[in-house]
Amino acid sequence: MIWTQDIQALGELSQQEPMAAHTTMAVGGMASWYFKPYDKHALGEALPLFPHDMPILPLGRGSNLLVSDLGFHGVVIDLGLIHNIHIDETKLTAEAGARMSKIAQSAANHGLSGLEFMATVPGDLGGGIAMNAGAFGQQVSDTCHEVNIIHRDGKEETLSSQQLHMTYRHTQLPSGSIVINASFTLTRDEQDAIRQRMRDMRQQRSQTQPLAMPNCGSVFKNPEGQHAAQLIEAAGLKGKRIGNAQISDTHANFIVNHGQASSQDVLALIQLVQQTVWKQFNIQLEPEVRILEAMQ
Ligand SMILES: Cc1cc2nc3c(=O)[nH]c(=O)nc-3n(C[C@H](O)[C@H](O)[C@H](O)COP(=O)(O)OP(=O)(O)OC[C@H]3O[C@@H](n4cnc5c(N)ncnc54)[C@H](O)[C@@H]3O)c2cc1C
Structure with missing residues (x-):
């Protein structure tokens, strides 16, 4: 070849x-x-x-x-080797492979607020843009003003966040494109206050999520005005196990891998949740996790 x-x-x-x-x-x-x-x-x-x-x-x-x-x-x-972070006044620009936790830390070190939630999201910036990641009332699209992408033919393009139609856990990236970097406009605040907010968020996470076992975060998006976790729990599925995958008994919107789970085990649980919640509450749960089917 x-x-x-x-x-x-x-x-x-x-x-x-x-x-x-x-x-x-x-x-x-x-x-x-x-x-x-x-x-x-x-x-x-x-x-x-x-x-x-x-x-x-x-x-x-x-x-x-x-x-x-x-x-x-x-x-x-x-994109793991493409991970620079640059700060100029209140503008932070980071490359796609930069860890979101590192971006949050860099912003805090410069007394810049708006990305505290990133301290609790274990992804890289490219994934954060693609998912419009968010937590604790903040999301990427609140402060992101510009995203650079690269197309399959190698050409680069700069798009505003408005052009990307970023909504709850959704970004309309042009088909086949890859995010290479993004810029954020942040606001000034005391470093200590920013760091304290990040610590509080991390602590809340460690108390409410099964972080010691392999997982992919929230499996389903929250339907308008509802919490997916509450619906799954109310459907009696908290703790339900298929093969080596289990609906976490710490947080019902998490599925954990007991070590040898297959993708099929996880998919079977996702389908079971969707069918049961639909039957009991007439609500269609939409996966937040990106499912990559075979032969794609
Ligand atoms: C313990 C835990 C807690 C979590 N908490 C949260 C939370 O609070 N809030 C939240 O929103 N999410 C949360 N997540 C989910 C996840 O961390 C986020 O969706 C994150 O943004 C994904 O980033 P990633 O780099 O891991 O993306 P990946 O999983 O690698 O990719 C996700 C999608 O983005 C695409 N993608 C990745 N990089 C690029 C790129 N450079 N250009 C174009 N497309 C790209 C991939 O193809 C894929 O479709 C959590 C996950 C875990 C495991």
């Missing part, structure tokens, strides 16, 4: 990479190809070199991703 030689000069390229090792749920089969570009220029050069019909999956921390046991027949693009 001629194309692999050129791409190898632009980043780390491997074959048959186990996705269980790259997702916080720790399930999923092999990715046919796995590419980690050295920087954003290398990414731009590499993208057009992959065969046109090869599906592409941008990957951050894998903290909102459920990959099929049959794997992903395409190339996973891991």
